[in-house]
Amino acid sequence: MRLEGKTAIVTGGASGFGAGIARKFAAEGARVMVADLNIALARGVAEEIGGIACHVDVSNDASVAAMAGSVPEDFGVPDILVNNAGITHLPAAMEEVSEEDFDRVWAVNCKSVYLTARHLVPAMKQAGKGAILNVASTAGISPRPKLNWYNASKGWMITATKTMAVELAPEGIRVNAICPVAGETPLLASFMGEDTPEMRAKFLSTIPLGRFSTPEDMGNAACFLCSDEAAMVTGVAMEVDGGRCI
Numbered sequence: 001m002r003l004e005g006k007t008a009i010v011t012g013g014a015s016g017f018g019a020g021i022a023r024k025f026a027a028e029g030a031r032v033m034v035a036d037l038n039i040a041l042a043r044g045v046a047e048e049i050g051g052i053a054c055h056v057d058v059s060n061d062a063s064v065a066a067m068a069g070s071v072p073e074d075f076g077v078p079d080i081l082v083n084n085a086g087i088t089h090l091p092a093a094m095e096e097v098s099e100e101d102f103d104r105v106w107a108v109n110c111k112s113v114y115l116t117a118r119h120l121v122p123a124m125k126q127a128g129k130g131a132i133l134n135v136a137s138t139a140g141i142s143p144r145p146k147l148n149w150y151n152a153s154k155g156w157m158i159t160a161t162k163t164m165a166v167e168l169a170p171e172g173i174r175v176n177a178i179c180p181v182a183g184e185t186p187l188l189a190s191f192m193g194e195d196t197p198e199m200r201a202k203f204l205s206t207i208p209l210g211r212f213s214t215p216e217d218m219g220n221a222a223c224f225l226c227s228d229e230a231a232m233v234t235g236v237a238m239e240v241d242g243g244r245c246i
């Protein structure tokens with residue numbers, strides 16, 4: 001029960017890594033707000049873990065403000081914020097990615113971190129405590145070809161994590177990131193371009209431990225970084241990648 005008595009908001013918490021993080025946090029004693037664009041899936045996860053579901057478009061200022069304003073009084077100031085919501089463009093030469101796809105990747109992967117900070121960090125500062133976790137990617141450390149603008153967005157998130165950590169440390173707020181390798185999530189097929197045995201074998205050949213990451217892997221890493229056990233850890237981008245970045 002490492003998170004007993006704590007409250008957490010997990011964006012993109014209705015599926016994939018976000019759902020794995022939400023489930024782990026609840027199992028460790030936290031009360032979790034599952035925030036997602038897909039409210040039906042969010043409600044399913046929230047009911048399963050005894051949490052709260054919230055509809056949010058993390059790329060929209062008004063929507064993030066509404067999420068922050070919907071936090072119940074008995075939930076209080078969130079102890080933990082997980083910026084997990086993310087999207088990618090399909091594999092393509094960098095100059096062939098449409099402006100629309102680029103803008104969407106930027107808005108969901110990068111602008112969202114700014115918006116949640118804008119609407120949630122002031123209360124964390126007032127409370128003098130908190131842990132923020134950004135779900136980045138190995139793509140921000142060791143990029144794959146033809147995912148250029150997705151790679152760049154995750155590199156941005158790693159830098160944002162470090163600068164947030166430096167600025168918020170005096171306020172008692174820690175900021176870290178995890179960098180998953182490709183996993184069994186709704187985005188896997190998009191990363192590969194096509195989900196075939198051949199493409200899976202190609203991806204797996206780059207991961208020394210020989211398997212994709214799982215939502216449980218991310219939940220375990222996130223739980224440590226957001227718990228008091230990591231009280232002296234801030235500004236790290238932890239590779240949870242089976243050795244992919246070695």
